Amino acid sequence: MFEPIHSVVCKPLTNRSQRLSFNFFGRIGIMGRKKGGRRGNRKPKAFIDWDTIPRENENFEKYYKTQALLPENEWTQLLETLKITLPTTFRITETNKHARRVRDLFVNHYCPMVNGCEYEGQKIPIPTEIPWYPGKLAFTINIPKSVIRKTPALKPLQKFLMYETECGDISRQEAVSMIPPLFLDVKPHHKVLDMCAAPGSKTAQLIEALHRDSNVESPEKDIVPSGLVIANDADSRRAHMLVHQIKRLNSPNVVITNHDASYMPNFHMMTEGKTGEAKRVNLKFDRILADVPCSGDGTFRKNISLWKEWTLKTALGLHATQVKILLRGLQMLATGGRLVYSTCSMNPIENEAVVSAILKATEGSVRLVDTSKELPSLVRNPGVFDWKVMDGDLNEYKSFEELPSNLIQRMPKTLWPLPKSELERLHIERCMRVYPHQQNTGGFFVAVLEKYNDLEGTMQTIVDENKAISRGLKRCISPKKEEEVKKPCPDSVAHTQKETTKEDESQKQDAVQSRGNGNRFQEIDPFSYVSEDNEELKKIFSFFKVNDKKMHRDLFLVRNPNGVPTGALYYSNNLLKQIITNNRNHIKFVHGGVKVFVRQEFGSQTKEVAEKTDACYYRIQSDGAFLAATAMDPSSVTNIPSSDLRVLLDNETVTKESFPEDSTLGKVYESLPLGCSLLRADLKNEEHAIQEEVYICLWKSFRISNVMMAKSEKQNILLQLNGSVAAAEDKSVEEAPKSEA
Incomplete structure (x- = not known):
């Protein structure tokens, strides 16, 4: 059924009228940061018909033709491909035990639905595997998601994609965005930093890799891996948006910072010093992803507004930021560690210029990794050795010395290519360029760097050289364009970064933020760990029969400064505990761990009995x-058949009379304790089931019981039980039990 994606010919349309009538690729939305001041002053945005935006930009074409990155005939093909909207792509969460069942269900049940379907007279192509993605777990459907939504015959497919995304079984992600995490090669014990994480699709891949091969079967083994992922983003709003993306994976090994x-x-x-005393050290990371802010000209197929907004000034203004982020990443990388630098731009001044400048400054400590044998099916071009440097008006300058005086502090020497002999010595060809026309994707750049020696101050030259950028960056672009820079490109935030790069500057920031017990972050509820001797926590462990060798009491944290359980209890691993405990005053933590227990009050009648x-x-x-089930004694988990599960999902509240007398729950209902019971339903024999088992939290009051589950989770399970979500469409989201009156 499936053919490799690069064998599917993406035929460019010959003129604009044809392109606009090809309704598979009609209106799409674009992601961007909201402009304006306070919410009350914002004016409603006018509707934009993306079909009316001409997919052409004279300056873009002139600039890239001058660069001559590709032969003329290939450049024409690339340009035409950019005018066609991206296909729908997604990947299956590899670390789920039921990943193969998700894949088989999609291939055998949902893909045949597409065969023969048409939309406005155009035949919809059959989904294809992405050939370079490991395990055959990523797919492309060569139509925009809007077509899937508008085609009645594909309604089941749309529901499948939507609910499986909500529960974390799949991630809808642009194909090229999947590449950088794969080259990081994350292992369960690694300390991983994602420097520019929002919106979080790459972060999710890193988390999945961290949990790959983790063992939860041994009764004496921790139920979580020893490594962790720190997902950071400079924009506060987008850092909080990360939480939704991350929560789908239910990982206790993640913390989000801002x-x-x-x-x-x-x-x-x-750590312990030589003489046994406690010593403070800086954490070094085994893996770092620097998917930096960029001009995003590889995303024309997704961000239609770029056709009218693209300007070289954006890339020129971001070069300094990109250098500094890469520089800072290498400082935080452990010796022997790997860093992936990536952009969704095709511009050499954001790519090879940044990488070569850092490689030259850190020569003897950092090198480009030869990845030619990794992901061999991925079509990629090598890094380029030559490029032209122009100002914002596309005036070319052969060298830094040719710059007029008004541009000297705005265009640093690092923009220009090094001599070819130096670039060859640095193996700049090991950089990877992914062009849209080659595999029906967006444009992307990836460089994999390895730190094999301590830096020991070798980067002072590059820091000094870029002081000029710090002084001239804001003058390089107009105020209006500064706002454009702040728009996020896919999987990154193109915001203007602050201008500090030295290690000692970061230390200075640590000291400043530590004053006043972290006053800067008072608006954020602090994380505090609960004492393992806390009576409330002991009672929880006793009630649910939790094995404290698999789930440790000293690894639960709460969102208050006193470490007292009053609401939700989150679980983390030991490494995350060390990070939060030792950095609470100078790191802005947004989210950490996974929520396991939540306080739930009884109604008045039940409380008297309770x-x-x-x-x-x-x-x-x-x-x-x-997570809780893997640590609980099996006797404290009630096994139920799928027939009882249907009753629970089809009713907002249940009583003993809701179940047949000979059913499992009908027999044991009276013996269930007041409060929470964990139920396990076996779905192995269900035709459409993806998961082999599901866990249900039932809250039993004096008169009635409630299933404590979000609406989307109910709909997903119903989809597996009977191929329909209609029965759950009107169910409310997770809520407190109904009144017992």
Whole structure:
């Protein structure tokens, strides 16, 4: 059924009228930061018909023709491909035990639905595998998502993609965006930093890789891997948006921070000195992803507005930021570690110019990795050795010395290519360029760097050289264009970064932020760890029969400064605990760990009975249900058949009478304790089931019981049970039990 994506010929349309009538690729939305001041002063945005935007930009074409990155005939093909909207692509979460079942269901049940379907007279192509993605777990459907949504015959496919995305089984992600995390080669013990993480699709890949091969079967083994992922973003709003993307994966090994990547503060750790005393050291990361802010001209197929907004000034203004982020990343990288630098731009001044400048300054410590044997099916071009440097008006300058005086502080020497002999010695050809026309994707640049020696101050030259950029950056672009720079490119935020790069500047920031017990972050509820001797926590462990060798009491944290359980309890691993504990005053933590237990009050009638029994006022949160189940004694988990599961999902509340007397829940309902019970439903024999098992949190009150589950989760399970979500469409989201009156 499937043919490699690069064998599917993407035929460019010959003129604009044909392109606009080809409705597979009609209106699309673009992602961007909201402009304007306070919310009350914002004016409603006018509707933009993307079909009316001419897909042409004279300056863009002139600039890239001058660069001559490709032969003339190939450049024409690339340009025509840019005018066609991106296909729909997604990947399956590899670390789920049921990943193969997700793939088989998609291939055998949903793909045949596409065969023979048409949209406005055009035949819809059959989905294809992305050949270079490991495990045959990524697919492309060569139509925009809007067509899937508008085609009645594809409604089941749309529901499948939507609900499987919500529950974390798949991620809808642009194909080229999947590349950088694959080259990082993350292992379960690695300390990983994603410097510019929002919106989080690459971060999700890193988390999945961290949990690959993790062992939860041994009764004496921790249920989570020892490594962690720190996902950072400079924009506060987008850092909080990361939480939704990350929560789908239910990982206790993730923390989200909100800092400018170009002067990312150090993460402190305590270690034992030679004489046994406690010593503070800076954490070094095994893997770092620097998917930096960029001009985004590889995203024309997705961001239609770029056709009228593209200007070289954006790339010129971001070059300094990109150098500084890469520089800071290498400072934070452990010796022997790997850093991936990537952009969604095709511009050499954002790519090879940045990488070569850093390689020259760190020669003897950092090198480009030969990745020719990694992802062999990925079609890529090598890095280029020559490029032209122009100002914002496309005037070319052969060298830095040719610049007029008004541009000297705006265009640093690092923009120009090094002599070819130096670039050859640095192996700049090991950089990777992915062009849109080669595999029906967006444009992308990737460079894999390895730090094989300590830097030991070798970067002072590049820091000094870029001081001029710091002084002249804001003069390089107009105020209006500065706002454009702040628009996020796909999987990155094209914001103007602050201008600090030195290690000692980061140390200075640590000191400033530490004053006043972290006053800068008072608006954020602090994370605090609960004492393992806390009576409330002991009661929770006793009630749910949790094995404290698999889930440790000292690794639970709360969102208050006192470490007292009053609401939600989050679980983390030991490394994340060390990071939060030692950095609470100078790191802005947005989110950490996975929510496992949540306090739930009983109604008045139930409370009277509960106080006379050993009832627990905490329930298991669905986010952490699987994690909790792996640590609980099997006797404390009630196994139910799928018939009982249907009853639970089809009713907002249940009582004993809701179940047949001979059913499992009908027999044991009275014996269930007041409060939370964890139910396990076996779905192995269900025709459309993806998961082999699902866990349900049931909250039992004096009269009724509620399933504590979000609407999207209910819909996903119903989809697996009967291929329909209609029965769950009107169910409310996770909520407190109904009144017992």
